[in-house]
Amino acid sequence: MERETLLEKYLQDKLTESERQEFDALLQSDPEFKEEVEFQMDVKRALTAEEDDNFREILSDFESEARAGGSDEIYSDKSKVRTFPTKWLVAASVALLVGLTYFFTANQATDTKDLFTQNFKPYRNVTYPITRGEEAVNKKTKAFLAYGKGNYKGALPLFTELYASQKEPYYLFYKANALIELNRAEEAIPLLEKHLETKDSLVDKSYWYLAMAYLQLEDSEKAKQALKKVVETKAYKAEEAKQLLDVL
Known part of the structure:
Protein backbone atom coordinates (compact mmCIF):
# COMPACT_ATOMS: atom_id res chain seq x y z
CA MET A 1 0.00 0.00 0.00
CA PHE A 120 -12.00 2.00 -7.77
CA LYS A 121 -9.96 0.23 -10.37
CA PRO A 122 -11.13 -0.25 -13.97
CA TYR A 123 -12.25 -3.81 -14.55
CA ARG A 124 -9.69 -5.86 -16.43
CA ASN A 125 -10.31 -6.97 -19.98
CA VAL A 126 -11.61 -10.55 -19.77
CA THR A 127 -13.87 -10.32 -22.80
CA TYR A 128 -11.36 -9.98 -25.60
CA PRO A 129 -7.87 -10.85 -24.33
CA ILE A 130 -5.00 -9.36 -26.32
CA THR A 131 -1.90 -11.49 -26.73
CA ARG A 132 1.54 -9.94 -26.30
CA GLY A 133 2.74 -8.33 -29.51
CA GLU A 134 -0.66 -8.55 -31.20
CA GLU A 135 -1.26 -5.79 -33.71
CA ALA A 136 -4.43 -3.75 -33.85
CA VAL A 137 -5.83 -5.14 -37.09
CA ASN A 138 -9.48 -4.31 -36.44
CA LYS A 139 -11.54 -1.86 -34.41
CA LYS A 140 -12.33 -4.33 -31.62
CA THR A 141 -8.65 -5.16 -31.14
CA LYS A 142 -7.78 -1.46 -31.19
CA ALA A 143 -10.42 -0.71 -28.55
CA PHE A 144 -9.38 -3.40 -26.09
CA LEU A 145 -5.69 -2.82 -26.77
CA ALA A 146 -6.12 0.86 -25.86
CA TYR A 147 -8.18 -0.06 -22.78
CA GLY A 148 -5.61 -2.59 -21.60
CA LYS A 149 -2.80 -0.06 -21.97
CA GLY A 150 -4.68 2.56 -19.95
CA ASN A 151 -5.48 4.71 -22.97
CA TYR A 152 -9.09 5.15 -21.87
CA LYS A 153 -9.61 8.34 -23.83
CA GLY A 154 -8.61 6.54 -27.02
CA ALA A 155 -10.80 3.54 -26.23
CA LEU A 156 -13.99 5.57 -25.69
CA PRO A 157 -14.90 6.41 -29.32
CA LEU A 158 -14.04 2.88 -30.40
CA PHE A 159 -16.37 1.34 -27.80
CA THR A 160 -19.07 3.79 -28.88
CA GLU A 161 -18.76 2.80 -32.54
CA LEU A 162 -18.56 -0.91 -31.74
CA TYR A 163 -21.70 -0.85 -29.61
CA ALA A 164 -23.58 1.13 -32.27
CA SER A 165 -22.76 -1.45 -34.91
CA GLN A 166 -22.75 -4.69 -32.91
CA LYS A 167 -25.01 -3.97 -29.89
CA GLU A 168 -22.88 -6.16 -27.63
CA PRO A 169 -23.69 -5.06 -24.03
CA TYR A 170 -20.16 -5.51 -22.74
CA TYR A 171 -19.10 -2.45 -24.72
CA LEU A 172 -21.35 -0.40 -22.42
CA PHE A 173 -19.61 -1.88 -19.38
CA TYR A 174 -16.06 -1.19 -20.53
CA LYS A 175 -16.96 2.25 -21.82
CA ALA A 176 -18.47 3.10 -18.41
CA ASN A 177 -15.28 1.96 -16.68
CA ALA A 178 -13.21 4.16 -18.96
CA LEU A 179 -15.48 7.14 -18.28
CA ILE A 180 -15.21 6.72 -14.51
CA GLU A 181 -11.41 6.53 -14.77
CA LEU A 182 -11.54 9.80 -16.75
CA ASN A 183 -13.60 11.43 -13.96
CA ARG A 184 -16.77 11.43 -16.06
CA ALA A 185 -19.02 9.42 -13.75
CA GLU A 186 -22.20 11.26 -14.80
CA GLU A 187 -21.80 9.83 -18.31
CA ALA A 188 -20.97 6.37 -17.00
CA ILE A 189 -24.08 5.96 -14.83
CA PRO A 190 -26.69 5.64 -17.64
CA LEU A 191 -24.44 3.15 -19.44
CA LEU A 192 -24.19 0.96 -16.34
CA GLU A 193 -27.94 1.19 -15.74
CA LYS A 194 -28.52 0.11 -19.34
CA HIS A 195 -26.01 -2.71 -18.94
CA LEU A 196 -27.89 -3.95 -15.86
CA GLU A 197 -30.94 -4.52 -18.05
CA THR A 198 -29.06 -7.04 -20.20
CA LYS A 199 -28.06 -10.67 -19.69
CA ASP A 200 -24.40 -10.02 -20.32
CA SER A 201 -21.92 -12.20 -18.40
CA LEU A 202 -20.46 -9.07 -16.78
CA VAL A 203 -23.75 -7.75 -15.45
CA ASP A 204 -23.00 -8.87 -11.88
CA LYS A 205 -20.14 -6.33 -11.86
CA SER A 206 -22.22 -3.31 -12.83
CA TYR A 207 -23.74 -2.51 -9.42
CA TRP A 208 -20.25 -2.25 -7.93
CA TYR A 209 -19.11 0.18 -10.62
CA LEU A 210 -22.39 2.07 -10.33
CA ALA A 211 -21.55 2.56 -6.64
CA MET A 212 -18.06 3.75 -7.60
CA ALA A 213 -19.55 6.28 -10.00
CA TYR A 214 -21.79 7.70 -7.28
CA LEU A 215 -18.86 7.85 -4.85
CA GLN A 216 -16.94 9.85 -7.41
CA LEU A 217 -19.90 12.24 -7.58
CA GLU A 218 -20.01 12.35 -3.74
CA ASP A 219 -23.58 11.01 -3.76
CA SER A 220 -23.29 8.72 -0.75
CA GLU A 221 -27.02 7.85 -0.62
CA LYS A 222 -27.15 6.48 -4.16
CA ALA A 223 -23.79 4.82 -3.63
CA LYS A 224 -25.27 3.01 -0.63
CA GLN A 225 -28.27 1.88 -2.68
CA ALA A 226 -25.98 0.35 -5.29
CA LEU A 227 -23.78 -1.26 -2.64
CA LYS A 228 -26.83 -2.81 -0.98
CA LYS A 229 -27.69 -4.39 -4.33
CA VAL A 230 -24.19 -5.84 -4.49
CA VAL A 231 -24.63 -7.38 -1.03
CA GLU A 232 -28.20 -8.59 -1.64
CA THR A 233 -27.32 -10.35 -4.88
CA LYS A 234 -23.97 -11.60 -3.53
CA ALA A 235 -22.43 -10.16 -6.64
CA TYR A 236 -18.90 -9.09 -7.50
CA LYS A 237 -17.12 -7.37 -4.56
CA ALA A 238 -19.87 -8.31 -2.07
CA GLU A 239 -17.49 -8.34 0.91
CA GLU A 240 -15.98 -5.00 -0.06
CA ALA A 241 -19.48 -3.60 -0.45
CA LYS A 242 -20.34 -4.64 3.13
CA GLN A 243 -17.26 -2.85 4.44
CA LEU A 244 -18.08 0.31 2.50
CA LEU A 245 -21.64 0.31 3.80
CA ASP A 246 -20.29 0.20 7.36
CA VAL A 247 -18.16 3.27 6.64
CA LEU A 248 -20.89 5.18 4.81
Missing part, protein backbone atom coordinates in the same frame (compact mmCIF):
# COMPACT_ATOMS: atom_id res chain seq x y z
CA GLU A 2 1.23 3.53 -0.77
CA ARG A 3 2.74 5.47 2.11
CA GLU A 4 0.25 8.34 1.73
CA THR A 5 -2.71 5.96 2.01
CA LEU A 6 -1.22 4.27 5.07
CA LEU A 7 -0.64 7.61 6.77
CA GLU A 8 -4.14 8.83 5.96
CA LYS A 9 -5.75 5.67 7.36
CA TYR A 10 -3.54 5.88 10.45
CA LEU A 11 -4.66 9.46 11.15
CA GLN A 12 -8.29 8.34 10.75
CA ASP A 13 -7.69 5.28 12.96
CA LYS A 14 -8.84 2.96 10.16
CA LEU A 15 -5.80 0.69 9.71
CA THR A 16 -6.48 -3.03 9.46
CA GLU A 17 -4.22 -5.42 11.36
CA SER A 18 -2.07 -6.15 8.30
CA GLU A 19 -1.92 -2.46 7.41
CA ARG A 20 -0.91 -1.67 11.00
CA GLN A 21 2.02 -4.10 10.71
CA GLU A 22 3.04 -2.54 7.41
CA PHE A 23 2.76 0.93 8.95
CA ASP A 24 4.87 0.00 11.99
CA ALA A 25 7.54 -1.58 9.81
CA LEU A 26 7.71 1.50 7.62
CA LEU A 27 7.84 3.72 10.69
CA GLN A 28 10.94 1.89 11.93
CA SER A 29 12.75 1.61 8.60
CA ASP A 30 12.01 4.98 6.96
CA PRO A 31 13.13 8.13 8.86
CA GLU A 32 11.42 10.44 6.38
CA PHE A 33 8.13 8.62 6.83
CA LYS A 34 8.50 8.79 10.62
CA GLU A 35 9.15 12.53 10.40
CA GLU A 36 6.05 13.01 8.24
CA VAL A 37 3.92 11.01 10.70
CA GLU A 38 5.13 13.12 13.63
CA PHE A 39 4.45 16.32 11.70
CA GLN A 40 0.91 15.26 10.77
CA MET A 41 0.19 14.24 14.37
CA ASP A 42 1.38 17.67 15.59
CA VAL A 43 -0.96 19.32 13.07
CA LYS A 44 -3.86 17.13 14.19
CA ARG A 45 -3.23 17.96 17.88
CA ALA A 46 -3.00 21.66 17.09
CA LEU A 47 -6.30 21.61 15.19
CA THR A 48 -8.00 19.71 18.01
CA ALA A 49 -6.72 22.21 20.58
CA GLU A 50 -7.92 25.10 18.44
CA GLU A 51 -11.40 23.56 18.11
CA ASP A 52 -11.55 23.10 21.91
CA ASP A 53 -10.49 26.71 22.47
CA ASN A 54 -13.14 27.95 20.04
CA PHE A 55 -15.86 25.99 21.81
CA ARG A 56 -14.75 27.27 25.21
CA GLU A 57 -14.88 30.77 23.79
CA ILE A 58 -18.45 30.21 22.61
CA LEU A 59 -19.50 29.03 26.07
CA SER A 60 -17.70 31.98 27.64
CA ASP A 61 -19.65 34.38 25.41
CA PHE A 62 -22.93 32.74 26.40
CA GLU A 63 -22.02 33.01 30.09
CA SER A 64 -21.12 36.69 29.73
CA GLU A 65 -24.43 37.48 28.05
CA ALA A 66 -26.30 35.46 30.66
CA ARG A 67 -24.64 37.47 33.43
CA ALA A 68 -25.60 40.68 31.67
CA GLY A 69 -29.23 39.53 31.63
CA GLY A 70 -29.27 39.69 35.45
CA SER A 71 -32.63 38.05 36.08
CA ASP A 72 -31.55 34.42 35.94
CA GLU A 73 -29.32 32.78 38.51
CA ILE A 74 -25.83 31.99 37.28
CA TYR A 75 -24.63 30.01 40.30
CA SER A 76 -26.53 27.95 42.82
CA ASP A 77 -25.20 28.55 46.37
CA LYS A 78 -26.28 25.10 47.60
CA SER A 79 -25.02 22.92 44.79
CA LYS A 80 -22.26 25.19 43.50
CA VAL A 81 -23.32 24.02 40.07
CA ARG A 82 -23.32 26.60 37.32
CA THR A 83 -26.67 26.99 35.57
CA PHE A 84 -27.53 28.93 32.44
CA PRO A 85 -30.86 30.39 31.35
CA THR A 86 -32.77 28.05 29.08
CA LYS A 87 -32.59 30.38 26.09
CA TRP A 88 -28.79 30.43 26.31
CA LEU A 89 -28.57 26.67 26.62
CA VAL A 90 -30.74 26.35 23.53
CA ALA A 91 -28.55 28.85 21.70
CA ALA A 92 -25.42 26.97 22.72
CA SER A 93 -26.95 23.68 21.58
CA VAL A 94 -27.88 25.15 18.21
CA ALA A 95 -24.39 26.59 17.75
CA LEU A 96 -22.81 23.26 18.63
CA LEU A 97 -25.20 21.35 16.37
CA VAL A 98 -24.47 23.64 13.43
CA GLY A 99 -20.75 23.24 14.01
CA LEU A 100 -20.94 19.47 14.25
CA THR A 101 -23.16 19.26 11.17
CA TYR A 102 -20.65 21.27 9.17
CA PHE A 103 -17.78 19.16 10.48
CA PHE A 104 -19.37 15.82 9.64
CA THR A 105 -20.68 17.02 6.26
CA ALA A 106 -17.24 18.29 5.27
CA ASN A 107 -15.59 15.08 6.41
CA GLN A 108 -18.20 12.94 4.66
CA ALA A 109 -17.37 14.66 1.35
CA THR A 110 -13.68 14.08 1.88
CA ASP A 111 -14.24 10.48 2.98
CA THR A 112 -16.42 9.80 -0.06
CA LYS A 113 -13.66 10.92 -2.38
CA ASP A 114 -11.14 8.88 -0.44
CA LEU A 115 -13.36 5.81 -0.57
CA PHE A 116 -13.64 6.12 -4.33
CA THR A 117 -9.88 6.49 -4.75
CA GLN A 118 -9.18 3.53 -2.47
CA ASN A 119 -11.70 1.19 -4.08
Whole structure:
Protein backbone atom coordinates (compact mmCIF):
# COMPACT_ATOMS: atom_id res chain seq x y z
CA MET A 1 0.00 0.00 0.00
CA GLU A 2 1.23 3.53 -0.77
CA ARG A 3 2.74 5.47 2.11
CA GLU A 4 0.25 8.34 1.73
CA THR A 5 -2.71 5.96 2.01
CA LEU A 6 -1.22 4.27 5.07
CA LEU A 7 -0.64 7.61 6.77
CA GLU A 8 -4.14 8.83 5.96
CA LYS A 9 -5.75 5.67 7.36
CA TYR A 10 -3.54 5.88 10.45
CA LEU A 11 -4.66 9.46 11.15
CA GLN A 12 -8.29 8.34 10.75
CA ASP A 13 -7.69 5.28 12.96
CA LYS A 14 -8.84 2.96 10.16
CA LEU A 15 -5.80 0.69 9.71
CA THR A 16 -6.48 -3.03 9.46
CA GLU A 17 -4.22 -5.42 11.36
CA SER A 18 -2.07 -6.15 8.30
CA GLU A 19 -1.92 -2.46 7.41
CA ARG A 20 -0.91 -1.67 11.00
CA GLN A 21 2.02 -4.10 10.71
CA GLU A 22 3.04 -2.54 7.41
CA PHE A 23 2.76 0.93 8.95
CA ASP A 24 4.87 0.00 11.99
CA ALA A 25 7.54 -1.58 9.81
CA LEU A 26 7.71 1.50 7.62
CA LEU A 27 7.84 3.72 10.69
CA GLN A 28 10.94 1.89 11.93
CA SER A 29 12.75 1.61 8.60
CA ASP A 30 12.01 4.98 6.96
CA PRO A 31 13.13 8.13 8.86
CA GLU A 32 11.42 10.44 6.38
CA PHE A 33 8.13 8.62 6.83
CA LYS A 34 8.50 8.79 10.62
CA GLU A 35 9.15 12.53 10.40
CA GLU A 36 6.05 13.01 8.24
CA VAL A 37 3.92 11.01 10.70
CA GLU A 38 5.13 13.12 13.63
CA PHE A 39 4.45 16.32 11.70
CA GLN A 40 0.91 15.26 10.77
CA MET A 41 0.19 14.24 14.37
CA ASP A 42 1.38 17.67 15.59
CA VAL A 43 -0.96 19.32 13.07
CA LYS A 44 -3.86 17.13 14.19
CA ARG A 45 -3.23 17.96 17.88
CA ALA A 46 -3.00 21.66 17.09
CA LEU A 47 -6.30 21.61 15.19
CA THR A 48 -8.00 19.71 18.01
CA ALA A 49 -6.72 22.21 20.58
CA GLU A 50 -7.92 25.10 18.44
CA GLU A 51 -11.40 23.56 18.11
CA ASP A 52 -11.55 23.10 21.91
CA ASP A 53 -10.49 26.71 22.47
CA ASN A 54 -13.14 27.95 20.04
CA PHE A 55 -15.86 25.99 21.81
CA ARG A 56 -14.75 27.27 25.21
CA GLU A 57 -14.88 30.77 23.79
CA ILE A 58 -18.45 30.21 22.61
CA LEU A 59 -19.50 29.03 26.07
CA SER A 60 -17.70 31.98 27.64
CA ASP A 61 -19.65 34.38 25.41
CA PHE A 62 -22.93 32.74 26.40
CA GLU A 63 -22.02 33.01 30.09
CA SER A 64 -21.12 36.69 29.73
CA GLU A 65 -24.43 37.48 28.05
CA ALA A 66 -26.30 35.46 30.66
CA ARG A 67 -24.64 37.47 33.43
CA ALA A 68 -25.60 40.68 31.67
CA GLY A 69 -29.23 39.53 31.63
CA GLY A 70 -29.27 39.69 35.45
CA SER A 71 -32.63 38.05 36.08
CA ASP A 72 -31.55 34.42 35.94
CA GLU A 73 -29.32 32.78 38.51
CA ILE A 74 -25.83 31.99 37.28
CA TYR A 75 -24.63 30.01 40.30
CA SER A 76 -26.53 27.95 42.82
CA ASP A 77 -25.20 28.55 46.37
CA LYS A 78 -26.28 25.10 47.60
CA SER A 79 -25.02 22.92 44.79
CA LYS A 80 -22.26 25.19 43.50
CA VAL A 81 -23.32 24.02 40.07
CA ARG A 82 -23.32 26.60 37.32
CA THR A 83 -26.67 26.99 35.57
CA PHE A 84 -27.53 28.93 32.44
CA PRO A 85 -30.86 30.39 31.35
CA THR A 86 -32.77 28.05 29.08
CA LYS A 87 -32.59 30.38 26.09
CA TRP A 88 -28.79 30.43 26.31
CA LEU A 89 -28.57 26.67 26.62
CA VAL A 90 -30.74 26.35 23.53
CA ALA A 91 -28.55 28.85 21.70
CA ALA A 92 -25.42 26.97 22.72
CA SER A 93 -26.95 23.68 21.58
CA VAL A 94 -27.88 25.15 18.21
CA ALA A 95 -24.39 26.59 17.75
CA LEU A 96 -22.81 23.26 18.63
CA LEU A 97 -25.20 21.35 16.37
CA VAL A 98 -24.47 23.64 13.43
CA GLY A 99 -20.75 23.24 14.01
CA LEU A 100 -20.94 19.47 14.25
CA THR A 101 -23.16 19.26 11.17
CA TYR A 102 -20.65 21.27 9.17
CA PHE A 103 -17.78 19.16 10.48
CA PHE A 104 -19.37 15.82 9.64
CA THR A 105 -20.68 17.02 6.26
CA ALA A 106 -17.24 18.29 5.27
CA ASN A 107 -15.59 15.08 6.41
CA GLN A 108 -18.20 12.94 4.66
CA ALA A 109 -17.37 14.66 1.35
CA THR A 110 -13.68 14.08 1.88
CA ASP A 111 -14.24 10.48 2.98
CA THR A 112 -16.42 9.80 -0.06
CA LYS A 113 -13.66 10.92 -2.38
CA ASP A 114 -11.14 8.88 -0.44
CA LEU A 115 -13.36 5.81 -0.57
CA PHE A 116 -13.64 6.12 -4.33
CA THR A 117 -9.88 6.49 -4.75
CA GLN A 118 -9.18 3.53 -2.47
CA ASN A 119 -11.70 1.19 -4.08
CA PHE A 120 -12.00 2.00 -7.77
CA LYS A 121 -9.96 0.23 -10.37
CA PRO A 122 -11.13 -0.25 -13.97
CA TYR A 123 -12.25 -3.81 -14.55
CA ARG A 124 -9.69 -5.86 -16.43
CA ASN A 125 -10.31 -6.97 -19.98
CA VAL A 126 -11.61 -10.55 -19.77
CA THR A 127 -13.87 -10.32 -22.80
CA TYR A 128 -11.36 -9.98 -25.60
CA PRO A 129 -7.87 -10.85 -24.33
CA ILE A 130 -5.00 -9.36 -26.32
CA THR A 131 -1.90 -11.49 -26.73
CA ARG A 132 1.54 -9.94 -26.30
CA GLY A 133 2.74 -8.33 -29.51
CA GLU A 134 -0.66 -8.55 -31.20
CA GLU A 135 -1.26 -5.79 -33.71
CA ALA A 136 -4.43 -3.75 -33.85
CA VAL A 137 -5.83 -5.14 -37.09
CA ASN A 138 -9.48 -4.31 -36.44
CA LYS A 139 -11.54 -1.86 -34.41
CA LYS A 140 -12.33 -4.33 -31.62
CA THR A 141 -8.65 -5.16 -31.14
CA LYS A 142 -7.78 -1.46 -31.19
CA ALA A 143 -10.42 -0.71 -28.55
CA PHE A 144 -9.38 -3.40 -26.09
CA LEU A 145 -5.69 -2.82 -26.77
CA ALA A 146 -6.12 0.86 -25.86
CA TYR A 147 -8.18 -0.06 -22.78
CA GLY A 148 -5.61 -2.59 -21.60
CA LYS A 149 -2.80 -0.06 -21.97
CA GLY A 150 -4.68 2.56 -19.95
CA ASN A 151 -5.48 4.71 -22.97
CA TYR A 152 -9.09 5.15 -21.87
CA LYS A 153 -9.61 8.34 -23.83
CA GLY A 154 -8.61 6.54 -27.02
CA ALA A 155 -10.80 3.54 -26.23
CA LEU A 156 -13.99 5.57 -25.69
CA PRO A 157 -14.90 6.41 -29.32
CA LEU A 158 -14.04 2.88 -30.40
CA PHE A 159 -16.37 1.34 -27.80
CA THR A 160 -19.07 3.79 -28.88
CA GLU A 161 -18.76 2.80 -32.54
CA LEU A 162 -18.56 -0.91 -31.74
CA TYR A 163 -21.70 -0.85 -29.61
CA ALA A 164 -23.58 1.13 -32.27
CA SER A 165 -22.76 -1.45 -34.91
CA GLN A 166 -22.75 -4.69 -32.91
CA LYS A 167 -25.01 -3.97 -29.89
CA GLU A 168 -22.88 -6.16 -27.63
CA PRO A 169 -23.69 -5.06 -24.03
CA TYR A 170 -20.16 -5.51 -22.74
CA TYR A 171 -19.10 -2.45 -24.72
CA LEU A 172 -21.35 -0.40 -22.42
CA PHE A 173 -19.61 -1.88 -19.38
CA TYR A 174 -16.06 -1.19 -20.53
CA LYS A 175 -16.96 2.25 -21.82
CA ALA A 176 -18.47 3.10 -18.41
CA ASN A 177 -15.28 1.96 -16.68
CA ALA A 178 -13.21 4.16 -18.96
CA LEU A 179 -15.48 7.14 -18.28
CA ILE A 180 -15.21 6.72 -14.51
CA GLU A 181 -11.41 6.53 -14.77
CA LEU A 182 -11.54 9.80 -16.75
CA ASN A 183 -13.60 11.43 -13.96
CA ARG A 184 -16.77 11.43 -16.06
CA ALA A 185 -19.02 9.42 -13.75
CA GLU A 186 -22.20 11.26 -14.80
CA GLU A 187 -21.80 9.83 -18.31
CA ALA A 188 -20.97 6.37 -17.00
CA ILE A 189 -24.08 5.96 -14.83
CA PRO A 190 -26.69 5.64 -17.64
CA LEU A 191 -24.44 3.15 -19.44
CA LEU A 192 -24.19 0.96 -16.34
CA GLU A 193 -27.94 1.19 -15.74
CA LYS A 194 -28.52 0.11 -19.34
CA HIS A 195 -26.01 -2.71 -18.94
CA LEU A 196 -27.89 -3.95 -15.86
CA GLU A 197 -30.94 -4.52 -18.05
CA THR A 198 -29.06 -7.04 -20.20
CA LYS A 199 -28.06 -10.67 -19.69
CA ASP A 200 -24.40 -10.02 -20.32
CA SER A 201 -21.92 -12.20 -18.40
CA LEU A 202 -20.46 -9.07 -16.78
CA VAL A 203 -23.75 -7.75 -15.45
CA ASP A 204 -23.00 -8.87 -11.88
CA LYS A 205 -20.14 -6.33 -11.86
CA SER A 206 -22.22 -3.31 -12.83
CA TYR A 207 -23.74 -2.51 -9.42
CA TRP A 208 -20.25 -2.25 -7.93
CA TYR A 209 -19.11 0.18 -10.62
CA LEU A 210 -22.39 2.07 -10.33
CA ALA A 211 -21.55 2.56 -6.64
CA MET A 212 -18.06 3.75 -7.60
CA ALA A 213 -19.55 6.28 -10.00
CA TYR A 214 -21.79 7.70 -7.28
CA LEU A 215 -18.86 7.85 -4.85
CA GLN A 216 -16.94 9.85 -7.41
CA LEU A 217 -19.90 12.24 -7.58
CA GLU A 218 -20.01 12.35 -3.74
CA ASP A 219 -23.58 11.01 -3.76
CA SER A 220 -23.29 8.72 -0.75
CA GLU A 221 -27.02 7.85 -0.62
CA LYS A 222 -27.15 6.48 -4.16
CA ALA A 223 -23.79 4.82 -3.63
CA LYS A 224 -25.27 3.01 -0.63
CA GLN A 225 -28.27 1.88 -2.68
CA ALA A 226 -25.98 0.35 -5.29
CA LEU A 227 -23.78 -1.26 -2.64
CA LYS A 228 -26.83 -2.81 -0.98
CA LYS A 229 -27.69 -4.39 -4.33
CA VAL A 230 -24.19 -5.84 -4.49
CA VAL A 231 -24.63 -7.38 -1.03
CA GLU A 232 -28.20 -8.59 -1.64
CA THR A 233 -27.32 -10.35 -4.88
CA LYS A 234 -23.97 -11.60 -3.53
CA ALA A 235 -22.43 -10.16 -6.64
CA TYR A 236 -18.90 -9.09 -7.50
CA LYS A 237 -17.12 -7.37 -4.56
CA ALA A 238 -19.87 -8.31 -2.07
CA GLU A 239 -17.49 -8.34 0.91
CA GLU A 240 -15.98 -5.00 -0.06
CA ALA A 241 -19.48 -3.60 -0.45
CA LYS A 242 -20.34 -4.64 3.13
CA GLN A 243 -17.26 -2.85 4.44
CA LEU A 244 -18.08 0.31 2.50
CA LEU A 245 -21.64 0.31 3.80
CA ASP A 246 -20.29 0.20 7.36
CA VAL A 247 -18.16 3.27 6.64
CA LEU A 248 -20.89 5.18 4.81
